[in-house]
Amino acid sequence: MTETFLVARNIAKRFGALTALANVDLEIRSGEVLALLGDNGAGKSTFIKILAGAHPPSDGELVIEGHPVAFHSPKDAAASGIATIFQELALSENLSIAENVFLGRELKRSIFGIPFLKRKEMRQRVDGLLKELDAHISDPEAPVGSLSGGQRQAVAICRALNLNARLVIMDEPTAALAVAETRKVLALTRRLAARGCAVVLISHNISEVFEVADRIVVFRRGRKVAERLAADTNHEEVVSLITGAHPDVRALEKTN
């Protein structure tokens, strides 16, 4: 059922003398929610920035569906079907939901050489996406500035979907949200996976991770120290993996 979408092999990232990532091997599968966990500074954001094309890796390679890829900009990553929702959402509060979803790649028709917006098509498309995500937003013409934090996450997810993203990366999407909104965003995350998208989710909230993730990967000091199926592990084990108290992690760190 789940197919491998992206393989990261032996990824390393050095910032000058600082090694932010080393020897990271990771597989990302379509239809699966993969959670990245780890302490502050473990290298999670650095890793997803490499996936998003925002940083070039110092070492290692990315393979998408069997083909090696090299990203020089976020646009390259987007062209390969990778959409990243950064924590500070890049939405324009003064524009409508539909306009935001299409911003930068509007549907247009040329009349006398002038590109005119296909406003009706865009609205219908966004209406469909919002319904599909069950985002509880009735009016795609509403300005994004009038939406709640969770609804804005939904708009950002729509934007990713509209890109026909095969992989959606979310860096701490629920960090600033209240309980009810968090529920909705988590449900959206599941729905993305159900659509066949690969999802990578970064979170510091372990119970939240158990609610949505199929697989859990733990980073520690720039290395991947553990990978577990969510069904095969529990809250305590994950905490000990993150803090380094787990015997596996200790053994690993001794050999290095």
Added chain:
Amino acid sequence: MNAVRQFGNGVFSMNGREWSLLVACLLAIVIFSVASPHYATSGNAATVLRNSVELLLIGLGMTLLLAMGGIDVSIGIVMGLAAIAIGRVLGADGNPALAIIVGPLVGALLGCVTAAVVVLGRVPAIVGTLGLLGVYRTAVFVLLGGQWLSGLPSSLTNLLATTALGVPVPALVIAVAYLAVWLALRRTPYGLHLLAIGNSEEKARLSGIPVIKVRFITFVISGVLTGIAAMFYVATYRNVEMTIGSTLALDAIAAVILGGTSILGGRCSLIGTVLGVLLLRILQNGLLLIGVPSLWQPVVTGVLIIGVLGFEAVSNRFPLAQLRRARA
């Protein structure tokens, strides 16, 4: 409700702010008619409309600039330079066709210069255009050599005083300019990009918008509109004086923010700009007729700017600025 409606903007659809501007215009007309016997004449109405032509054209461009989070305080002198170019061409051979081409051309060229400084040079628009204002002022002085350009041939005046399709040419040109700017703003990707940049340049860039290109083009559009304004200026007065355009930028900025365009960018109203220009010109003309010296006109404009911004600060507490702060 209002906020949502703002996004479905029709060509002439009006919100509360715009209706109140219209009421203010009518109210001013009634008050001045009572106060001065010379006010309510068809001749004076024509004067007010005549005096609004340049400001309407420049105001459309200024609306785009402010909506984008930009500004151009040198725009009045840009019109002066374009007027000098038109005057020279007209004075040389009296050919109005050439004069019509030269205005927008010089405007576009100066728009490119402003864009080069502000957009490519990454100088904040207020600072960059203030610097250019100083340069252009001296350029006007040097070009005119301390003398007025006067007694220009009437060929251009005659051409622009005609009617086309039963409508006076200036009204027709303004209508076409309004429609073109409205279409660009509300019906093309360019308009969305401009408003996104006005909201946040960084977010616009992350969304894949060609920020530099959009900003550059907008300064050029403003320049072209200003060049067309210069054409009407020369046609009307048939002279160019040293102080040409010195209060135009202030008037344009006042009219535009009076019309509901945000000084912080991201939100604008074209119909508001039109009404703002008319209100400003009605007030200036009316005060003159009831005996207030023209010396006081910039005071009226200044007080209007401060009044509008102060009123907005108190009543809305700058909703956009607040949003921005909350999300920063």
